[in-house]
Amino acid sequence: MNNDNDPxxxxxxxxxxxxxxxxYLRPLPGQIVLDCTVGNGGHASKIxxxxxxxxxLLGIDKDMDILQIAKQNxxxxxxxxxxxxxxxxxxxxxxxxxxxxxxxxxxxxxxVSSLQFDRAERGFSFSKxxxxxMRMDQSDGITARELIQQCDEEELAGILWKYGEERRSRRIAxxxxxxxxxxxxxxxxxxxxxxxxxxPRGKMKMHPATRVFQALRIAVNNELENLKKFLxxxxxxxxxxxxxxxxxxxxxEDRIVKDSFREKAHQGIFTLLTKRPLIPxxxxxxxxxxxxxxxxxxxxxx
Ligand SMILES: C[S@@+](CC[C@H](N)C(=O)[O-])C[C@H]1O[C@@H](n2cnc3c(N)ncnc32)[C@H](O)[C@@H]1O
Numbered sequence: 001m002n003n004d005n006d007p008x009x010x011x012x013x014x015x016x017x018x019x020x021x022x023x024y025l026r027p028l029p030g031q032i033v034l035d036c037t038v039g040n041g042g043h044a045s046k047i048x049x050x051x052x053x054x055x056x057l058l059g060i061d062k063d064m065d066i067l068q069i070a071k072q073n074x075x076x077x078x079x080x081x082x083x084x085x086x087x088x089x090x091x092x093x094x095x096x097x098x099x100x101x102x103x104x105x106x107x108x109x110x111x112v113s114s115l116q117f118d119r120a121e122r123g124f125s126f127s128k129x130x131x132x133x134m135r136m137d138q139s140d141g142i143t144a145r146e147l148i149q150q151c152d153e154e155e156l157a158g159i160l161w162k163y164g165e166e167r168r169s170r171r172i173a174x175x176x177x178x179x180x181x182x183x184x185x186x187x188x189x190x191x192x193x194x195x196x197x198x199x200p201r202g203k204m205k206m207h208p209a210t211r212v213f214q215a216l217r218i219a220v221n222n223e224l225e226n227l228k229k230f231l232x233x234x235x236x237x238x239x240x241x242x243x244x245x246x247x248x249x250x251x252x253e254d255r256i257v258k259d260s261f262r263e264k265a266h267q268g269i270f271t272l273l274t275k276r277p278l279i280p281x282x283x284x285x286x287x288x289x290x291x292x293x294x295x296x297x298x299x300x301x302x
Pocket of ligand 1 (some may be wrong): 015060066109114226
């Protein structure tokens with residue numbers, strides 16, 4: 001078989017913690033499920049198998065390229081689905097367009113998809129040299145390069161500290177601003193080299209630019225604000241007994257999910273299904289190294 005032009009083969013995305021997602025989301029025949037970060041449709045395919053032809057899967061993603069892949073994948077399953085290019089914070093508009101008042105399940109699988117990460121031109125990765133973009137929706141907002149250009153040293157250090165929890169934020173911000181003044185940082189490789197020039201690798205397992213890339217990506221895509229905004233209101237659109245599952249990839253997101261679920265449990269809106277976050281088992285980490293920092297939390301609408 002010739003797979004040369006198949007984007008799925010070029011950038012396969014293995015869905016994270018599928019067994020746990022299905023156990024906690026518990027999609028049943030005929031139900032309506034909202035997948036807010038549908039990506040390649042990995043989780044969504046499994047959900048569609050459970051809700052069957054009487055159910056409806058609503059999938060949202062910011063990224064137009066990925067939605068095309070999701071469409072190919074979900075069409076193979078054969079049930080009912082509708083896909084929307086949107087920010088998941090605008091999910092109420094998606095429900096209105098789909099003619100749906102309440103959903104039985106909500107999934108958020110945060111972070112970057114393999115397609116975004118592996119395509120050098122999307123600018124997410126320091127190991128693949130490409131223009132410093134990092135926007136999940138390339139039709140909207142400013143690129144990471146523009147963000148750097150708009151910041152002074154103090155603002156940039158603030159971003160690295162707040163979103164990357166980077167201890168050397170000031171030193172790195174100074175080097176980045178200096179390099180920007182000297183000729184500009186155009187590519188991911190250039191940014192990684194600037195960081196490495198002031199934070200040598202030493203015995204670190206992690207690339208010294210890891211936290212810098214995380215921080216810029218979170219800032220460019222407004223990730224934490226989106227998550228907070230969404231969690232504040234989603235319960236109003238969940239049927240009683242409906243379930244929400246969130247997979248996050250770093251402590252800043254996990255804190256937001258934990259605090260929001262606890263507050264709603266306190267208010268009698270949610271029952272917590274996971275007292276502590278679930279994490280992938282060792283087998284899954286060996287097979288899919290990208291899932292190593294995943295944490296899953298789930299709750300049920302009372
Ligand atoms: C880890 S991937 C999801 C993978 C998916 N669960 C699967 O199994 O294929 C995360 C996806 O969320 C999307 N995304 C991130 N933030 C978003 C937002 N605020 N609104 C809509 N989509 C978003 C990204 O574009 C990316 O495709």
